[in-house]
Amino acid sequence: MGKMVLLTGGAGYIGSHTCLELLNAGFDVVVADNYSNSSPEALRRVRALTCRNFPVYEIDVSCRAALEEIFKKHEIGAVIHFAGLKAVGESMEKPLAYYRNNLDSTLSLLECMKAQGVNKLVFSSSATVYADSEVEKKTEDLPTGCINPYGWTKYMIEQILRDVAAVEPDWSVALLRYFNPVGAHESGCIGEDPSGIPNNLMPRVLQNARGLLPVLGVFGDDYPTHDGTCVRDYIHVVDLAKGHVAALEYLKKHRGCEAINLGTGVGYSVLDILNSFERANGVSLNYEIQGRRPGDAAACYADPGKAAALLGWKAEKSLDDMCRDAWRWQCYNPEGYASGIEAWYKAQDTESEEKDLEEK
Numbered sequence: 001m002g003k004m005v006l007l008t009g010g011a012g013y014i015g016s017h018t019c020l021e022l023l024n025a026g027f028d029v030v031v032a033d034n035y036s037n038s039s040p041e042a043l044r045r046v047r048a049l050t051c052r053n054f055p056v057y058e059i060d061v062s063c064r065a066a067l068e069e070i071f072k073k074h075e076i077g078a079v080i081h082f083a084g085l086k087a088v089g090e091s092m093e094k095p096l097a098y099y100r101n102n103l104d105s106t107l108s109l110l111e112c113m114k115a116q117g118v119n120k121l122v123f124s125s126s127a128t129v130y131a132d133s134e135v136e137k138k139t140e141d142l143p144t145g146c147i148n149p150y151g152w153t154k155y156m157i158e159q160i161l162r163d164v165a166a167v168e169p170d171w172s173v174a175l176l177r178y179f180n181p182v183g184a185h186e187s188g189c190i191g192e193d194p195s196g197i198p199n200n201l202m203p204r205v206l207q208n209a210r211g212l213l214p215v216l217g218v219f220g221d222d223y224p225t226h227d228g229t230c231v232r233d234y235i236h237v238v239d240l241a242k243g244h245v246a247a248l249e250y251l252k253k254h255r256g257c258e259a260i261n262l263g264t265g266v267g268y269s270v271l272d273i274l275n276s277f278e279r280a281n282g283v284s285l286n287y288e289i290q291g292r293r294p295g296d297a298a299a300c301y302a303d304p305g306k307a308a309a310l311l312g313w314k315a316e317k318s319l320d321d322m323c324r325d326a327w328r329w330q331c332y333n334p335e336g337y338a339s340g341i342e343a344w345y346k347a348q349d350t351e352s353e354e355k356d357l358e359e360k
């Protein structure tokens with residue numbers, strides 16, 4: 001593109017992994033993040049891993065003036081919009097905060113892009129936009145509809161983007177519907193660092209493996225699935241990140257607005273995840289079957305055909321890779337980014353010393 005790619009929320013879990021893959025693919029990036037649920041340390045580590053520097057702005061994307069400064073300072077060719085609040089439970093307690101934050105930031109970003117003549121956008125959407133239905137394998141044309149404010153913000157932003165693309169014939173927009181991102185970069189240097197008590201399955205598995213969560217609840221074993229526990233499409237975050245690189249390449253040549261699933265196409269149950277985690281890492285988990293969690297669908301996985309056809313992309317990493325890489329990140333950084341990079345170097349040293357001893 002020659003121009004830079006602006007990543008809003010580029011310090012977050014998916015943003016930081018995408019930042020790394022973009023740099024590795026030769027793109028120039030600029031990051032805007034307010035660190036509301038992320039750490040500048042993630043970006044320092046991306047710099048260390050790629051040996052490349054890039055500008056970072058600590059701003060709130062809903063602040064149009066701050067955003068405009070970035071567009072004036074750098075020649076932006078495309079935007080990937082990751083920034084947003086994303087905790088389902090919290091969104092039900094604070095719906096206004098979710099609508100205000102997620103919609104405001106998107107509107108100011110779009111106004112800014114329009115004013116500056118930037119017309120390529122990748123949006124972080126979610127499989128949560130699919131309406132609950134009997135159809136487990138999700139194709140992009142299935143009906144949409146949500147059950148919590150977080151999901152509705154994704155749904156509404158998709159609609160806003162479709163409306164904009166309909167009247168702006170030069171715009172190219174990809175609505176990437178993520179399934180369940182897990183894992184970490186294989187270096188163990190960047191990964192997911194949830195603030196507060198995690199709600200999603202993999203961060204809770206990690207806490208349980210470390211003894212911080214004494215009992216991991218499996219939410220329901222009476223679903224109509226192969227072992228009675230819920231089935232989801234878990235996707236390695238590095239595969240997901242590469243999907244964004246492929247989407248940017250696609251937007252260079254195509255106009256209009258497309259919703260595209262990013263998933264593996266394979267569903268695994270909660271028990272499949274726990275078994276794979278134990279086997280791949282040689283650790284044991286302490287879990288028990290509990291009641292169903294309200295709002296959970298029995299099974300949901302992607303039809304990844306459209307991503308393959310349009311983007312030439314498909315997920316490559318296995319469930320064992322996801323489990324191993326998540327655990328490595330956790331072991332190297334027991335307190336997440338707060339551990340500091342020294343913890344990571346130390347873990348690397350210990351591992352290579354152990355390997356040396358084994359070889360002797």
Ligand code: UD1
Pocket residue numbers: 086088089126127128151179180181199200201202204216217218219220230231232270293295296
């Ligand atoms: C959740 C959100 C979804 C969001 C996605 C990514 C809900 C209802 N959905 O998806 O909107 O886009 O995260 O952040 O919250 N489970 C357990 N024990 C646990 C935690 C989870 O058994 O301690 C089970 C759940 O019942 C579910 C599966 O693990 O069947 C995955 O759960 P989770 O990681 O929260 O993802 P989703 O619910 O699929």
